[in-house]
Amino acid sequence: MGAAGVGAATFAERGSGSWEPPLTDWTLRVFAGARSPVRVALVLAVGFAAVAQVVRHTVGAPFEGPWWQDPFLWLDLLNGALFAYVPAALWFLRRGRLRDLRELRRVLRPGADYEALVTSALCASPRALAVAGLVGAALLGSLPVFDPAFWGGTPPPLLHPMMLFFILRMAINGWLGGHALVTEAVATRALRRIGAEQVRVDLFDLGPLAVFARAGTRSALAWVIVSSLISLFWLGPGAGSANGFIVIAILALVSVAVVSTLLAVRSNIRAAKRNALAALEARIRAGGEDLLAGHPAREGGVSLADLVALQGTLERVREWPVNAPAVARAALVAALALGSWLGGALVEHVVNRWFG
Numbered sequence: 017m018g019a020a021g022v023g024a025a026t027f028a029e030r031g032s033g034s035w036e037p038p039l040t041d042w043t044l045r046v047f048a049g050a051r052s053p054v055r056v057a058l059v060l061a062v063g064f065a066a067v068a069q070v071v072r073h074t075v076g077a078p079f080e081g082p083w084w085q086d087p088f089l090w091l092d093l094l095n096g097a098l099f100a101y102v103p104a105a106l107w108f109l110r111r112g113r114l115r116d117l118r119e120l121r122r123v124l125r126p127g128a129d130y131e132a133l134v135t136s137a138l139c140a141s142p143r144a145l146a147v148a149g150l151v152g153a154a155l156l157g158s159l160p161v162f163d164p165a166f167w168g169g170t171p172p173p174l175l176h177p178m179m180l181f182f183i184l185r186m187a188i189n190g191w192l193g194g195h196a197l198v199t200e201a202v203a204t205r206a207l208r209r210i211g212a213e214q215v216r217v218d219l220f221d222l223g224p225l226a227v228f229a230r231a232g233t234r235s236a237l238a239w240v241i242v243s244s245l246i247s248l249f250w251l252g253p254g255a256g257s258a259n260g261f262i263v264i265a266i267l268a269l270v271s272v273a274v275v276s277t278l279l280a281v282r283s284n285i286r287a288a289k290r291n292a293l294a295a296l297e298a299r300i301r302a303g304g305e306d307l308l309a310g311h312p313a314r315e316g317g318v319s320l321a322d323l324v325a326l327q328g329t330l331e332r333v334r335e336w337p338v339n340a341p342a343v344a345r346a347a348l349v350a351a352l353a354l355g356s357w358l359g360g361a362l363v364e365h366v367v368n369r370w371f372g
Contacts, residue, residue, distance in 0.1 A: 035131070036114055036134070036138070037131070037134055037135045037138055037139050038139075040139045040140055040141065040142055040145065041106070041140065041145055041195055041199065043103045043106075043192065043195060044103055044106060044107050044110070046060075046103075047103065047104060047107040048107075053104060053107055053108070054104070056104070057100040057101065057103075057104040058100070059100075060096075060099060060100035060104075061093075061096040061097050061099065061100035061101070062096065063096070064095065064096035064099040064100065065089075065092040065093045065095065065096030065097075066096075068092040068095060068096070068181075068185065069086075069089065069092050071177075071178070071181045072086075072088060072092070072178070075176075075177040075178050075181070076178045087252065087253050088252070088253060090251065090252040091249065091252045091253070094245060094248055094249055094252070095185060095189065097245055098189055098192075098242070098245055098246075099188065099189055099192065101241065101242065101245065102189070102192045102193060102195075102196050102242065103192060103195075105196075105238040105241070105242070106195070106196055106199055108238070109199075109200075109203075109234065109235060109238055110138055112231065112234050113137055113138060113203060113207075113231060114134070114138065116227045116228075116230065116231050117130075117133065117134050117137060117210075119224070119227050120210065120215060120224065120227055122224070123215050123216050123218070123224045123225075124214055124215060124216070125213075125214055125215065125216050128214045133206065133210055133214060136202075136205075136206040136209075137202070137203050137206035137207060137210070138203070139202075140195075140198045140199050140202040144198050144202075145194075145195050145198055145199075147194075148194035148195060148197055148198040149190075149191040149192075149194040149195050150191070150194070151194055152190035152191055152192075152193045152194025152195075152197070153187040153188070153190040153191040153194065154187075154190070155190055156186040156187060156189055156190030156193065157183050157184070157186050157187030157190055158183075159186055159256055159258055160179060160182040160183050160186060161174065161179070161183065163256050163257050163258060164257075165256055165257040166182075166256045166257075197269075200235065200239075200269075200273065201273075203235075204235075204273040204276065204277060207228060207231060207277050207280075208276055208277050208280040209280070211225070211228050211277060211278075211280040211281035211284060211337075212280035212281065212283055212284050213284070215281075215284065217284055217285050217287075217288035217289075219285075219288055219289055219292055219330060219333045220333075222285065222333070222334065222337060225281055225285070225337035226337055226338065228277055228278060228281045228337050229278065229337055229338040231277075232273070232274035232277055232278065233274075235270070235273065235274070236270050236271075236274055239266055239267075239269075239270045240267075240270070242266060243262075243263045243266045243267055246259055246262055246263050246266075247259070247263055278336060278337060278338065281336075281337045282335050282336050282337070285333075285334075285335050285336075285337065286335050289330060289333055289335065292330055293327065293330055293331065296323060296326060296327050296330065297327070299318075299323055300320065300323045300324060300327065303320040303323060304320065307320060
């Protein structure tokens with residue numbers, strides 16, 4: 017649902033601050049009408065884990081002991097957390113980006129189509145979502161079949177109910193992961209374009225452009241939590257061999273997305289700064305020539321000293337849409353990502369060394 021969906025909004029909705037484009041990802045609709053999206057996510061996580069436990073105890077090898085001591089309960093809970101967290105994170109990222117774009121509306125260039133820009137950032141095409149979901153489902157769904165480490169022992173036959181259930185469970189999370197990747201790619205591309213082409217740069221007030229840094233940090237934190245959840249699989253039995261690759265890929269993609277968006281905004285700031293300095297240098301040159309020729313200064317005009325002082329001020333204007341607090345927040349997010357990954361690997365090494 018693209019421009020046609022936008023056109024269906026009433027004139028009052030389009031002109032108000034409450035307007036937003038319709039959802040194109042049906043997996044988010046469960047959160048759209050919920051009073052508490054967090055509560056919905058918790059219900060989904062617990063329900064997903066409970067189904068896994070029922071299937072495991074019905075068609076798998078019975079566990080001798082209380083259910084809460086089942087070593088595979090940890091894996092079921094983690095899979096449930098991922099199943100609920102990914103769409104919930106996409107929903108909250110959508111709300112955050114909508115707030116960011118509403119804040120940027122006042123600094124858009126004249127003639128910029130606000131509704132079209134919002135739609136381009138928040139609405140991935142259903143076809144792209146479907147294709148990415150199928151690819152993600154195929155990739156993750158194949159792990160129980162081709163990754164021996166997934167089972168922590170001898171895997172069951174291909175057509176065994178447990179094998180089929182695990183394939184289905186991984187495929188569902190792969191489907192959601194594919195949706196997340198496309199959604200983030202669409203948003204990143206749109207924000208890069210907006211930052212590079214659609215916002216006006218006030219060299220004396222770069223505050224409004226901090227929105228891009230805040231959006232990047234928010235998105236990075238959401239994906240760091242995903243990588244942290246995946247790294248926690250190393251604490252349980254049957255950690256897949258692909259977990260490390262998935263974590264590295266997530267962190268690399270997030271880094272590229274955040275940095276590329278900031279670079280786009282930086283190019284806009286540099287262009288504005290370069291143009292302003294060129295215009296100012298022309299005025300300084302003209303003023304200097306008048307002064308050397310002995311022409312009197314124009315009454316009420318700006319003095320040459322003021323122009324030179326302004327030139328120094330413009331040269332000191334920063335070229336990045338981030339300030340020191342934003343850099344500190346980004347460093348904290350990076351530290352959390354590295355800590356979660358190294359922490360999981362360290363615990364796995366210690367457990368294997370002491371109990372393996």
